[in-house]
Amino acid sequence: MDRDDLLPLYRQMLLIRRFEERSAEMYALAKIAGFLHLYIGEEAIAVGAIAAIRADDYVISAYRDHGHCLAKGSDPRHVMAELFGKATGLCKGKGGSMHLVDAKRNFMGGYAIVGGHLPLATGLAFAVTYQKRDQVVLCFFGEGAVPSGQAHEAFNLAALWKLPVIFVCENNRYAMGTPITRGIALYSDLTDKARAHGIQAETVDGMDVLAVRTLMQTVVSKVRTDAQPYFVEAVTYRFMGHSMSDPAHGHYRTKEEVDAERKKDPLVLLRQTMMQQGLATEADFKRLEQEAGETVAAAVKFADESPFPARAALDEDVYIE
Amino acid sequence: MLISYREALNQAMREEMRRDERVFLIGEDVGHYQGAFKVSKGFVEEFGRGRVLDTPITEAGFTGLAVGAAMAGLRPIVELMTFNFGILALDQIVNNAAKIRYMSGGQLSAPMVIRGPGSAAHQLGAQHSQSLEAWFCHVPGLKVIAPATPRDAKGLLKSAIRDPNPIIFIEAQLLYATKGEVQEGEYTVPIGQAEIKRQGDAVTIVAYSKMLLLALEVAEELASEGIQAEVVDPRTLKPLDLQTIVASVRKTGRLVIVEEGWRFAGLGAQIADSVYTDAFDYLDAQIVRVTGEDVPMPYARPLEDAAIPDRARVRAAVKQVLHRA
Numbered sequence: 001m002d003r004d005d006l007l008p009l010y011r012q013m014l015l016i017r018r019f020e021e022r023s024a025e026m027y028a029l030a031k032i033a034g035f036l037h038l039y040i041g042e043e044a045i046a047v048g049a050i051a052a053i054r055a056d057d058y059v060i061s062a063y064r065d066h067g068h069c070l071a072k073g074s075d076p077r078h079v080m081a082e083l084f085g086k087a088t089g090l091c092k093g094k095g096g097s098m099h100l101v102d103a104k105r106n107f108m109g110g111y112a113i114v115g116g117h118l119p120l121a122t123g124l125a126f127a128v129t130y131q132k133r134d135q136v137v138l139c140f141f142g143e144g145a146v147p148s149g150q151a152h153e154a155f156n157l158a159a160l161w162k163l164p165v166i167f168v169c170e171n172n173r174y175a176m177g178t179p180i181t182r183g184i185a186l187y188s189d190l191t192d193k194a195r196a197h198g199i200q201a202e203t204v205d206g207m208d209v210l211a212v213r214t215l216m217q218t219v220v221s222k223v224r225t226d227a228q229p230y231f232v233e234a235v236t237y238r239f240m241g242h243s244m245s246d247p248a249h250g251h252y253r254t255k256e257e258v259d260a261e262r263k264k265d266p267l268v269l270l271r272q273t274m275m276q277q278g279l280a281t282e283a284d285f286k287r288l289e290q291e292a293g294e295t296v297a298a299a300v301k302f303a304d305e306s307p308f309p310a311r312a313a314l315d316e317d318v319y320i321e
Numbered sequence: 322m323l324i325s326y327r328e329a330l331n332q333a334m335r336e337e338m339r340r341d342e343r344v345f346l347i348g349e350d351v352g353h354y355q356g357a358f359k360v361s362k363g364f365v366e367e368f369g370r371g372r373v374l375d376t377p378i379t380e381a382g383f384t385g386l387a388v389g390a391a392m393a394g395l396r397p398i399v400e401l402m403t404f405n406f407g408i409l410a411l412d413q414i415v416n417n418a419a420k421i422r423y424m425s426g427g428q429l430s431a432p433m434v435i436r437g438p439g440s441a442a443h444q445l446g447a448q449h450s451q452s453l454e455a456w457f458c459h460v461p462g463l464k465v466i467a468p469a470t471p472r473d474a475k476g477l478l479k480s481a482i483r484d485p486n487p488i489i490f491i492e493a494q495l496l497y498a499t500k501g502e503v504q505e506g507e508y509t510v511p512i513g514q515a516e517i518k519r520q521g522d523a524v525t526i527v528a529y530s531k532m533l534l535l536a537l538e539v540a541e542e543l544a545s546e547g548i549q550a551e552v553v554d555p556r557t558l559k560p561l562d563l564q565t566i567v568a569s570v571r572k573t574g575r576l577v578i579v580e581e582g583w584r585f586a587g588l589g590a591q592i593a594d595s596v597y598t599d600a601f602d603y604l605d606a607q608i609v610r611v612t613g614e615d616v617p618m619p620y621a622r623p624l625e626d627a628a629i630p631d632r633a634r635v636r637a638a639v640k641q642v643l644h645r646a
Contacts, residue, residue, distance in 0.1 A: 094423055101426070102428075108389075114417050118379060121389060122385070123385060123392070124393045126389065126390045130391070148387065153385075154385070157376070157377070162566050219644075319462065319464070320486055
């Protein structure tokens with residue numbers, strides 16, 4: 001482990017954290033509307049996993065997608081502008097928080113029907129194989145998608161046709177308000193659901209960005225060379241509510257539980273590791289904090305000052321003429 | 322050359338797969354079984370298993386896989402064994418294929434064809450006999466094609482495969498064995514163009530897919546009674562070639578619309594609305610729709626016959642708009 005290797009991971013997680021905290025404020029100010037699902041607490045998974053792939057590898061996500069999009073390298077200004085519904089947003093303001101897409105970075109989108117994007121991920125991987133390329137596909141989804149039919153259809157096809165897709169299950173333990181033990185039969189961990197389809201699977205501590213990255217480096221390398229899918233369960237916790245309309249600890253989680261989980265904050269964990277090993281100083285973190293603050297402030301300013309889409313945009317991009 | 326509707330589809334896909342490496346065929350039993358209706362006969366032999374993919378019976382999974390493949394640059398043809406099973410893939414068709422271009426602000430798209438038979442065959446029961454084209458026509462982002470003749474089936478399927486948008490291509494089990502003249506060599510039929518299948522001046526009958534054949538039969542009967550019906554085949558249901566329909570109505574002043582689908586909120590309701598909007602002053606009679614009955618398809622033959630438009634009902638509708646009941 002060295003400083004130049006770890007600081008970027010912290011920088012990315014911090015950016016996502018601060019970006020989303022400001023998003024929540026902007027939501028309260030009605031600059032952002034609709035559904036806004038925050039990734040706070042889960043940042044180590046996107047950052048650790050995406051750090052293990054190449055720039056031309058594909059990433060596809062569900063509706064809690066800000067972290068994956070930013071980790072894939074999207075410009076925070078264009079992401080924030082999309083949340084604001086502005087013409088300068090990644091998707092010209094037509095997608096919104098749940099449907100971020102950055103095609104030039106092969107960030108293939110956020111999808112808001114639970115389980116529905118897992119078949120798409122297998123399709124991206126199918127195209128890679130068909131065209132004899134060597135990319136991999138990272139498909140992020142919550143544990144709430146695991147019992148869905150579309151997920152299992154995707155697992156089966158990926159295994160059957162040996163497609164280079166890595167299913168990264170972000171197990172934050174609650175499918176909105178339903179705990180996993182009330183949603184999935186015989187739950188101990190989720191890897192057996194993938195193994196049932198003949199997919200190799202492992203569980204990792206999703207709060208530990210280094211553990212996630214280390215595992216993913218091995219997995220990505222296997223998937224890239226061996227032509228096979230893989231399933232990774234990253235155990236995590238959502239510090240905030242399901243969306244902005246759900247308080248951090250509603251009827252389904254106790255304050256004590258949330259407080260206890262917050263002590264496992266992935267940012268704090270990496271910071272402690274780096275401090276203990278003498279790889280970074282308070283001054284470094286102060287500087288990173290300032291940098292993230294400036295980046296997010298610039299994103300908010302950019303979004304705020306950008307125009308809304310013109311009326312003419314309403315009819316654009318329904319069809320390709 | 323005189324070929325069957327089935328052979329026309331086979332030729333269209335074969336020619337396009339030869340022309341474009343990105344095109345592949347995926348669906349249940351499309352390979353070694355050669356398609357449930359033998360549309361892909363000879364394909365696995367010519368193109369191999371890499372481009373002719375037999376799938377498990379998981380419509381959402383393989384349709385979604387095709388959408389993802391299209392997003393990554395391929396040109397899938399999804400064969401649904403029948404559109405009844407396509408209901409299982411509706412999330413993929415409606416939420417992903419149809420919307421991805423719009424949601425992404427034009428960054429991604431899903432150029433693909435989803436094809437297979439719709440409508441009733443003979444006594445297959447409620448779950449295997451339905452005409453769902455109105456559902457798909459309702460969704461922005463999809464184009465919907467329902468050819469009736471081998472010539473149109475071939476030319477439109479080739480256009481559909483080349484089109485950059487997601488396309489619903491609805492065939493019919495009872496059309497597969499029907500034969501028609503198809504020109505030799507390369508040709509396409511443009512999407513979004515209706516065709517006047519029979520000239521006339523007394524009444525316009527709009528009908529598509531299987532119902533076109535019914536409309537043409539009735540038109541011949543009426544001709545012997547001195548009534549010349551003009552039969553317009555939209556061929557593409559969305560985008561609808563309203564111009565051709567309206568031009569015909571302006572000539573005849575009378576319109577009968579025949580569709581096999583359920584009456585309530587059926588495609589004919591949309592066509593009637595459009596004609597009332599664009600050509601109200603040219604109408605000499607109220608538009609009459611002949612449709613399937615608003616019931617799940619019954620098994621018993623007399624009941625099934627009663628649920629589907631037939632010659633008598635089309636004749637009666639024509640007489641009604643001609644005020645000759």
